[in-house]
Amino acid sequence: MTGLLDPQGPAAERIAGLWWLMFWLGLAVYVVVLALLVVPLLRGRRRAAAGEGEEIAARTGNLLIWGGGVVVPVIILMVLVVASGTVGAQVPWNRDNPGNQLTIDVTGHMFWWQVHYPQAGFETANEIVIPAGEPVHLRMTSVDVIHSFWVPQLHGKIDLTPGHGTTITIEANRPGVYRGQCAEFCGLSHAWMLITVDAREREDFDQWLAEQAEPAAELTDGVLREGQQLFTSSSCVYCHTVRGHTAESHVGPDLTHFASRRTIGAGALPNTRGHLAGWIVDPQASKPGNRMPGTDLDGAELQLLLDYLESLR
Amino acid sequence: MSEVPPQGVVRDETPDQDMLTRSWARHPGVLGWLGQCNHKAVGKRFVVTAFVFFLIGGILALLMRVQLGVPEAGFLGPEAYNAAFTMHGSIMMFLFAVPILEGLAIYFVPLMVGARDMPMPRLNAFGYWAYLFGGLFLLSSALVGAVPDRGWFAYVPLTGPEFSPGDNMDFWLLGVTFVEISGIVAAIEIIVLIARFRAPGMSLSRMPIFAWTALVTSLMILFAFPPLVAGSVMLELDRKIGTAFYDPALGGNPLLWQHVFWYFGHPEVYIQLLPGVGIVATAIETATKRSLVGRTLAIASIVAIGILSFGLWVHHMFAAGLPTLGMSFFTAASFMITVPTGVLIFSFIATLWPGGFRWTPALLWSMGFVVIFVLGGITGVMVASVPFNWQIHDTFFVVGHFHYVLIGGVVFPIFAALHHWLPKLTGWAFSRSLAVWSFWLTFIGFNVTFFPHHQLGFMGMPRRVYTYPEQFGWGPLNLLSTVGAFVTALGVLLFVVSVAMAAVRREPAGDDPWGGGTLEWATTSPPPGYNFATIPAVRSATPLWDTADPSYRSGEPWQDEYENPDELVRVGLATTGLDAIPEQVVVLPGHSLWPLLLALFIAVALFGLLIDSGLIMVLGVLACVASGIGWLWPGRKP
Numbered sequence: 001m002t003g004l005l006d007p008q009g010p011a012a013e014r015i016a017g018l019w020w021l022m023f024w025l026g027l028a029v030y031v032v033v034l035a036l037l038v039v040p041l042l043r044g045r046r047r048a049a050a051g052e053g054e055e056i057a058a059r060t061g062n063l064l065i066w067g068g069g070v071v072v073p074v075i076i077l078m079v080l081v082v083a084s085g086t087v088g089a090q091v092p093w094n095r096d097n098p099g100n101q102l103t104i105d106v107t108g109h110m111f112w113w114q115v116h117y118p119q120a121g122f123e124t125a126n127e128i129v130i131p132a133g134e135p136v137h138l139r140m141t142s143v144d145v146i147h148s149f150w151v152p153q154l155h156g157k158i159d160l161t162p163g164h165g166t167t168i169t170i171e172a173n174r175p176g177v178y179r180g181q182c183a184e185f186c187g188l189s190h191a192w193m194l195i196t197v198d199a200r201e202r203e204d205f206d207q208w209l210a211e212q213a214e215p216a217a218e219l220t221d222g223v224l225r226e227g228q229q230l231f232t233s234s235s236c237v238y239c240h241t242v243r244g245h246t247a248e249s250h251v252g253p254d255l256t257h258f259a260s261r262r263t264i265g266a267g268a269l270p271n272t273r274g275h276l277a278g279w280i281v282d283p284q285a286s287k288p289g290n291r292m293p294g295t296d297l298d299g300a301e302l303q304l305l306l307d308y309l310e311s312l313r
Numbered sequence: 314m315s316e317v318p319p320q321g322v323v324r325d326e327t328p329d330q331d332m333l334t335r336s337w338a339r340h341p342g343v344l345g346w347l348g349q350c351n352h353k354a355v356g357k358r359f360v361v362t363a364f365v366f367f368l369i370g371g372i373l374a375l376l377m378r379v380q381l382g383v384p385e386a387g388f389l390g391p392e393a394y395n396a397a398f399t400m401h402g403s404i405m406m407f408l409f410a411v412p413i414l415e416g417l418a419i420y421f422v423p424l425m426v427g428a429r430d431m432p433m434p435r436l437n438a439f440g441y442w443a444y445l446f447g448g449l450f451l452l453s454s455a456l457v458g459a460v461p462d463r464g465w466f467a468y469v470p471l472t473g474p475e476f477s478p479g480d481n482m483d484f485w486l487l488g489v490t491f492v493e494i495s496g497i498v499a500a501i502e503i504i505v506l507i508a509r510f511r512a513p514g515m516s517l518s519r520m521p522i523f524a525w526t527a528l529v530t531s532l533m534i535l536f537a538f539p540p541l542v543a544g545s546v547m548l549e550l551d552r553k554i555g556t557a558f559y560d561p562a563l564g565g566n567p568l569l570w571q572h573v574f575w576y577f578g579h580p581e582v583y584i585q586l587l588p589g590v591g592i593v594a595t596a597i598e599t600a601t602k603r604s605l606v607g608r609t610l611a612i613a614s615i616v617a618i619g620i621l622s623f624g625l626w627v628h629h630m631f632a633a634g635l636p637t638l639g640m641s642f643f644t645a646a647s648f649m650i651t652v653p654t655g656v657l658i659f660s661f662i663a664t665l666w667p668g669g670f671r672w673t674p675a676l677l678w679s680m681g682f683v684v685i686f687v688l689g690g691i692t693g694v695m696v697a698s699v700p701f702n703w704q705i706h707d708t709f710f711v712v713g714h715f716h717y718v719l720i721g722g723v724v725f726p727i728f729a730a731l732h733h734w735l736p737k738l739t740g741w742a743f744s745r746s747l748a749v750w751s752f753w754l755t756f757i758g759f760n761v762t763f764f765p766h767h768q769l770g771f772m773g774m775p776r777r778v779y780t781y782p783e784q785f786g787w788g789p790l791n792l793l794s795t796v797g798a799f800v801t802a803l804g805v806l807l808f809v810v811s812v813a814m815a816a817v818r819r820e821p822a823g824d825d826p827w828g829g830g831t832l833e834w835a836t837t838s839p840p841p842g843y844n845f846a847t848i849p850a851v852r853s854a855t856p857l858w859d860t861a862d863p864s865y866r867s868g869e870p871w872q873d874e875y876e877n878p879d880e881l882v883r884v885g886l887a888t889t890g891l892d893a894i895p896e897q898v899v900v901l902p903g904h905s906l907w908p909l910l911l912a913l914f915i916a917v918a919l920f921g922l923l924i925d926s927g928l929i930m931v932l933g934v935l936a937c938v939a940s941g942i943g944w945l946w947p948g949r950k951p
Contacts, residue, residue: 002772002773002785002786003771003772003773004704004705004771004773005771012704014700015700015701015703015704018698018700018701019695019701019704022694022695022698022701026691026692026694026695029691030687030688030691033658033662033683033687034684034687036659036662037662037665037680037683037684039666040662040665040666040667040668041665041680043667043668043669052667053601053603053667053668053669054603054667056666056667057603057606057663057664057666057667058606060663060666060667061606061607061660061663061664061666062607064659064662064663064666065606065607065610065656065659065660065663067659068655068658068659068662069614069652069655069656069657069658069659069660070652070655070656073651073652073655074652077648077649077651077652077694080648080694080698081644081645081648083698084644084698084699084700084701085641085644087698087700088637088641088698088699088700089637091700091703093637093700093703094634094637110476140634144470144476145468145470145471145476146468146470146471146567148632148706148707150707150773150775152704152773155703156632156700156702156703156704156706157632157703157704157706157707158632158634158703159632159633159634161567161568161633161634162470162561162562162567163561163562163566163567164561164566164567164568164633164634165634166633166634167634179773180773181773181775181778182775183632183706183707183708183775183776184468184632184707185395185463185464185468185471185707185776185777186471187395187471187476188391188392188395189391190777190778190779191391191778191779191780191781267782288390288391288392289391
């Protein structure tokens with residue numbers, strides 16, 4: 001169970017607490033209503049004496065309708081308004097950064113997440129690495145259609161709407177990998193727009209941040225240089241950036257440290273050599289409707305390209 | 314005109330049944346069949362057409378359940394799956410639920426209030442043809458492989474010109490708008506009918522609950538449907554001529570569509586629910602032979618729900634990033650609607666409380682309504698909480714929630730209504746054991762299908778995904794849900810079998826098989842063209858349970874014109890709005906092909922718009938104008 005009832009961050013914990021309050025109240029209401037319904041249903045056919053039924057109905061009717069329909073619901077709803085409002089006020093959602101939080105810009109694309117760390121000044125995709133135990137401020141928007149960011153173990157969701165910026169503050173109690181996915185229908189491969197939040201200890205996070213901020217290394221190995229040559233001279237660079245090796249383009253995910261990521265295609269495939277080869281040849285097969293075209297590289301060229309991409313650690 | 318009810322004046326003539334029958338008979342031949350405008354023909358067409366759409370929507374649901382039954386299934390690709398969920402939602406919301414309820418209202422409310430027909434029979438017929446052609450327009454997208462696939466909610470910018478360049482969305486926007494117009498037409502009919510055509514003595518306070526719900530929902534339709542029509546026109550303009558109502562790059566706003574859509578979309582849910590409540594109330598009153606306990610309070614609750622339902626729409630947008638303070642008002646309004654709903658449920662329980670009722674099939678389905686709908690209502694309170702909504706919005710929890718509300722609150726009452734009223738409508742008796750079997754299969758199948766959806770939502774499964782990876786662990790519950798869907802389908806199939814068997818056997822149902830208290834049971838099954846030969850007199854909410862003579866006698870000459878027309882003319886009676894005092898005898902049209910032609914030419918004009926053919930569009934519009942002139946041309950004096 002990795003869903004919202006196994007919360008791993010303060011926001012998700014508070015919302016889960018609210019759920020359990022509503023669950024027990026709701027269950028009690030449901031049981032009482034069903035019990036009150038079952039009583040007459042069991043009585044069923046037994047015919048009351050002439051006129052007696054009307055008398056009983058009139059006598060108990062007011063009690064049932066006013067008690068069950070008005071008084072009890074109003075009391076329960078009062079409790080819920082307060083509880084819901086309190087949790088809503090406690091949970092940081094669509095607020096400004098108080099100034100001391102790590103900021104990450106997340107931009108929705110069909111069908112992947114562009115992730116930008118403005119303070120460190122680099123870009124990655126589909127995997128957000130954060131320091132555990134610290135609130136992190138995510139600023140959201142979209143370049144195309146509406147997407148929705150949702151990592152249930154950490155927080156509720158918020159939409160990424162073009163022309164309309166939103167923010168959410170997430171925090172993970174402990175290091176760990178928390179998965180989520182786009183929750184607003186965004187087209188053909190909506191089902192394959194997965195996101196991972198990877199919470200690490202502060203020092204591990206700092207190290208990761210420093211590594212990611214570096215451009216891709218100067219290559220010395222001849223085979224890798226051949227692969228790089230292939231990459232930079234092909235259509236790959238129209239969409240993808242490898243900092244230090246290519247000019248900038250933000251149409252597709254930044255690949256500077258591609259080999260350090262877990263998956264290909266925003267969670268469509270695990271990042272292994274075999275899957276990567278399949279993805280490069282025919283990306284539409286595993287993720288229909290994504291914007292990457294297929295290629296017609298020969299076997300040797302493909303191996304060179306794979307060597308190069310796998311070197312981008 | 315005299316006050317109600319002057320008794321004791323005995324007229325010396327009995328109604329001329331033969332003349333009435335001939336006056337209300339339909340014209341011969343195919344054209345005569347097509348040109349029928351009587352409320353019973355129109356209502357029956359609505360019900361049958363909507364049920365066919367229900368079966369189509371249900372088959373789409375089964376296809377989706379097969380695809381989701383196992384992880385990474387290849388049964389439907391994403392194109393087909395997206396088209397299936399879009400058309401499932403659109404068909405069920407636009408082509409099934411509202412039209413079948415309107416059809417039941419068009420057939421039965423005139424009977425319940427003691428009228429002979431709708432006040433504007435040709436407009437009524439036009440409403441049906443607009444619905445049929447709008448529905449066929451939407452479905453015809455399948456013939457050219459351009460089935461709408463952007464969801465029944467059609468969020469921009471995904472549905473805008475940039476991201477949906479094909480004809481798919483045009484089919485959706487034009488077809489749905491056409492159907493909405495039909496809904497508005499039917500709503501106007503029902504409002505005028507109830508305001509002016511109630512039998513003498515049927516003051517508003519004596520009106521049957523189902524008629525009350527028909528009145529309230531019709532008023533809601535008048536306020537809820539035009540915004541969607543306007544929103545759809547704006548989107549179509551964005552798509553066709555490059556306006557930018559919703560394009561953020563040019564200063565438009567995608568959130569505007571969401572506001573407009575849900576300003577329609579949330580009342581829409583209650584537009585479907587309230588007639589369901591009216592049906593359940595009718596079934597309970599009939600089974601217990603008792604007027605609803607707390608009847609006045611129940612009617613007030615129905616009106617309150619109608620008003621409050623317009624204050625909830627933002628709870629579909631809690632994740633959009635709107636200001637939190639504003640959203641909390643919508644939480645409060647969403648919570649508030651629980652109170653009138655609770656009053657209704659407890660009014661049902663209180664009516665049943667003393668026991669001593671008959672287990673009619675309609676009561677069985679109505680109890681299914683209570684058991685399922687109350688659970689959906691409770692999860693509805695939960696999703697109205699803003700922070701909880703951030704978690705479960707657009708997940709399978711919500712899919713579970715609204716199927717409990719819509720199947721429990723709408724489909725179960727519709728089946729209750731069909732079991733209650735089909736004997737009246739067809740004149741046939743239906744098998745009781747098939748009704749019971751069909752109920753239990755549907756009830757159990759439904760719960761097996763949709764209860765696990767709540768859990769899937771908690772496990773993180775979003776809506777509208779065509780598949781999911783195995784390692785997420787959503788497989789077993791999805792498989793269970795798929796099995797449940799087929800059990801539900803079997804239950805629905807048994808109902809179809811039951812109708813087919815009744816049609817073959819043609820065993821007469823009798824005029825009043827359930828001992829009902831409202832006027833539709835005072836006439837034959839099926840009712841004659843003129844519904845009632847004499848004018849019913851109403852002295853309570855359940856006139857058939859009164860012991861007094863049910864016939865109204867004015868002792869004035871106009872009544873003779875009503876009961877013994879001396880030429881072939883359809884005569885109805887208009888009464889005053891509040892107290893239903895007879896005001897005038899009105900002549901009603903009987904046969905007309907103009908409504909059919911007008912609807913057909915509107916469809917032609919829309920087709921021209923769809924394929925960007927100005928010529929076809931202009932010809933269609935000109936033909937519409939011509940049909941309008943033909944419709945309004947003064948005929949021979951009847």
